[in-house]
Amino acid sequence: MSVLDSKVPKGPLAEKWVNHKNHINLVNPVNKRNIDVIVVGTGLAGGSAAATLAELGYNVKTFCYNDSPRRAHSIAAQGGINAAKNYQGDGDSNYRLFYDTIKGGDYRSREANVHRLAEVSSNIIDQCVAQGVPFAREYGGLLDNRSFGGVLVSRTFYAAGQTGQQLLLGAYSALNRQINRGKVTPFNRHEMLDLVKVDGKARGIIARNLVTGEIERHGAHAVVIASGGYGNVFFLSTNAMGSNVMAAWRTHRRGAYFANPCYTQIHPTCIPVSGEHQSKLTLMSESLRNDGRIWVPKNLEDAKAIREGKLKGVNLKEEDRDYYLERRYPAFGNLVPRDVASRAAKERCDAGYGVNKTGNAVYLDFEASFLRYGKIEALTHGQKDASKEEMIALGKKVIEKKYGNLFDMYRNIADENPYEVPMKIFPAVHYTMGGLWVDYNLQTSIPGCFAAGEANFSDHGANRLGASALMQGLADGYFVLPYTIGDYLADEIGTGAISTETAEFDQAEKDTRARIEKLMNGAGTHSVDYYHKKLGLIMWNKCGMSRNATDLQAAMDEIAELRADFWKNVKVPGTADTKNQELEKAGRVADFLELGELFAKDALERNESCGGHFREEYQTADGEALRDDVNYAYVSAWEYNENPRDAKLHKEELVFENVELKTRSYK
């Protein structure tokens, strides 16, 4: 075990980033023209990084598995993006955004990175508006804000329920401008299959053209991994079907450390699983918790009757309902952070209070808001004697204006009208805080290889707050990486073009071809999905919302066994020299089968509960997470081993100079 150097600059917290930028090396514009950078992934982080690097003068190649950068899963983010603009005058500041994020992450993130994130958050909004991103506005023409979980100010900028879409299309437009200028060459429908190192430095990648099946070599002076998170290790998640860990894991295999794999965000408000055919889960935006109240029946008999279809939740009397978040957390109520809300739902369902066929659902009820808004509407429209029914009808119209698209989506998927009966929701895997370990410059432990956005581990600690993923992706891509990468590239101005005709590229291509060959020649017993679903069940049952040592140990053994079976018996139809979606899936699942075991090992090693990582052995008498700051205030960064159980642990001690470590309380 070694101790990792985060390279956080010295000096007062609020001056670190400015001082760092003032002192790092720069590359002059003429030399930038001779330097090539590969960016893998073209979502918010990769797209914005590629566009900005090209604006600065570097030659950029982008890679994405979709047919267009516009389809990256950043597009599905609904609620919003945080920024410490303090437009609402409610006392927001860089420090408050920094503090909320550190606290929300349960004191497991790096102070200096989080403060930098808060500092550049305002620039992101300025930049996006300048690009023509159509954020929601007030009647006076200025930008509107809303509130999200775990904070007490309104700092979230949004574009209806499609904020991610609008921000991604903004980054895509910046990228398109550079493609048009010839500074970015896009390789769409391509997948990175390996990282190539020469003399210890990242010098390029091996990629597969997903249309023709060709294996290609691409050289560069630096490689940026911005390939998103690994939530699909659970099979069922809110991620896109193609979201995968391959680029990050291939980098890990070549020597980059993988940090905190067990930190996973389980989002509390998703549409519950309806049956075995389910291929993915759909999120209902956290913004709904502004107006919806979460409850289950107070009595077990009522819950049973509801599950059996003998009783309807909507008919249950007020005194027979348990608004458990309001009961347990009076200060934050329904707006507690995601990890807290998810665990509380699981606790009630495990105790037998679940309200759908499977027993894994709780109610999200808008009735009180219908009445509250309806009353205001009636009074402001001169209806002093409006009946309760009239007020509810008026209130429904107000809710429709705020969340109409989400209500429609729910009705379409669940086949129930949420204006008449409460929504049923349950937690689902949504985001992964863990990822490639990076230093303050976003450089991985491989020189010349950088990681940005959800693919790195950097800013969210053990739990991410709502509307912070978009903020981090764009902060990394627009405002951090394009500058910190210059510090590394300043030493590369004399290197010259990177040749792909070297022994290292030969070997990497050979390895890649051998791996594809092996996948194509399995014994042919089971499909790729068969293995992916099995892995997902192990992960959900044993490494999900709550974990214990016995289950984690069992998960490691079961995953190792499943992985061995996969390599022997997987069935990939067709050939490798054409479009072959089963082969694409097989390569991704092969990596998930390694990551899953490391995930369980990481969770087993961390003998504390923090954020999204809840170990049943470490909780307070009333079931809250029990952190251990004396022994576990560090980042776990794992060195690759082909048997993940033997992976080597490296630690980065987290130093808190500016905040006091407290028990996180939302009561």
Place this chain on the structure above:
Amino acid sequence: MKLTLKIWRQAGPEAKGKMVTYPLDGIDGDMSFLEMMDILNENLINQGEVPVEFDHDCREGICGSCNMMINGQPHGPQKLTTTCQLHMRKFNDGDTITIEPWRAAAFPVIKDLIVDRSSFDRIQQAGAYVSVNTSGNTQDANSIPIKKADADEAFHSATCIGCGACVAACKNASAMLFTSAKVSQYALLPQGEIEATDRVMNMVRQMDIEGFGNCTNTGACMIECPKGIKLENIARMNREYLKAETLG
């Protein structure tokens, strides 16, 4: 429910395609259309056949990847719905369902139901941006106030997901709705004003180069658009184009 599927199979861009019939059993109404396709593919794999290839990703109706022509309608029978959000409860036991790729010269077939929509990317690259570099020194966001009605209208145009249903629905395979939605977003915002002339000229020129047809105002694009992008966008683009041509 039991279904009969008639699906376009084409091994590659140069291969000759044909409709192939597959019986399928055990489908229930809560499944999405693509989950039904997953089951078909799982069956095909287990029978040693090559599964049907189709584009899909988010399965939430927002990424714009999925693109099936279902019984002759882009994204199937339900209004304002992408293929991935269409549920099998919209069909009946015993139904025959035909599934084809988008048909347009500018969207050549890659394999089975997958088509090449890179022509859409090239239209965007021709001018769908504001030429502003990334810097921490752009003006404060609130120094560009915008009327709420204009901002909302620009947002609505910007919600196009680039799936191509408008082209597939159009008898001329025209990309006017797609192109005009982007032109409109910038035409409605002050940020887009400075480059308005070049933008509309370049985007329309690229649209023509890609081989999309002309618009004859049938409005089929708007009817089939899963996001409800309005025909007014086309009128706005025509006005922008005329303005650019006459005033320069």
